[in-house]
Amino acid sequence: MYVLHEGGVMDRKEVTWCRIIIVLVMGALIGWSVSVGNIVLLVVAFIVGPLALYLLRSRIEEVMEDERIHLIHEKASARTMQVFVVITASLGAILIALSRSGYADFSQSGFTLVYSACALLILHLIFRGYYRRKYGG
Amino acid sequence: MKTKLKVYRAMHDLRQEDLAREIGITRQTIIAIEKGKYNPSLELAFKIARYFEVTIEDIFVYDQSFRSIEGKGVG
Numbered sequence: 001m002y003v004l005h006e007g008g009v010m011d012r013k014e015v016t017w018c019r020i021i022i023v024l025v026m027g028a029l030i031g032w033s034v035s036v037g038n039i040v041l042l043v044v045a046f047i048v049g050p051l052a053l054y055l056l057r058s059r060i061e062e063v064m065e066d067e068r069i070h071l072i073h074e075k076a077s078a079r080t081m082q083v084f085v086v087i088t089a090s091l092g093a094i095l096i097a098l099s100r101s102g103y104a105d106f107s108q109s110g111f112t113l114v115y116s117a118c119a120l121l122i123l124h125l126i127f128r129g130y131y132r133r134k135y136g137g
Numbered sequence: 138m139k140t141k142l143k144v145y146r147a148m149h150d151l152r153q154e155d156l157a158r159e160i161g162i163t164r165q166t167i168i169a170i171e172k173g174k175y176n177p178s179l180e181l182a183f184k185i186a187r188y189f190e191v192t193i194e195d196i197f198v199y200d201q202s203f204r205s206i207e208g209k210g211v212g
Binding site for chain 2: 064
């Protein structure tokens, strides 16, 4: 399906397609193993998938990541976290408020969302402190 | 920041892909730098300048009228 270049290296497009296929197969295997309750297959998928992705990196012919890609990841991660925390905390607060005005079923969901937002913020603060120390200041 | 990267690349008869490979970055980053959408780090600017055997100022010209990456976005 994928023609390897001389020396077994692949170009960007081939690597991208391979990555997509590996992730899809891994997702399908994990989903199926969870639905049938097969823990062995689940563990195998979790080991083989990342291993295949790692091995794929050694076949890359051209540079796939550089400082611009890292900057994009940083900005996207920061924005994702901001949006996720605001939405999750707001939704959690609404559900908790609803649970206290007659909809008791929403209580657990509300607290789960609020705690998730808190956990994410704490994790963010820990990493922020770590990187602040690492890069000085 | 104004850049003359495209001019230097043309002078050396290099494709974006070739330059990217030589410097160790992606072709998309070369495109972004040439379009003025991305300001390279000091390290990358040095790498590019050294590759063409010129100074950073020969390739990159700081211009305050140009909005930086922070205000303009990436890519």
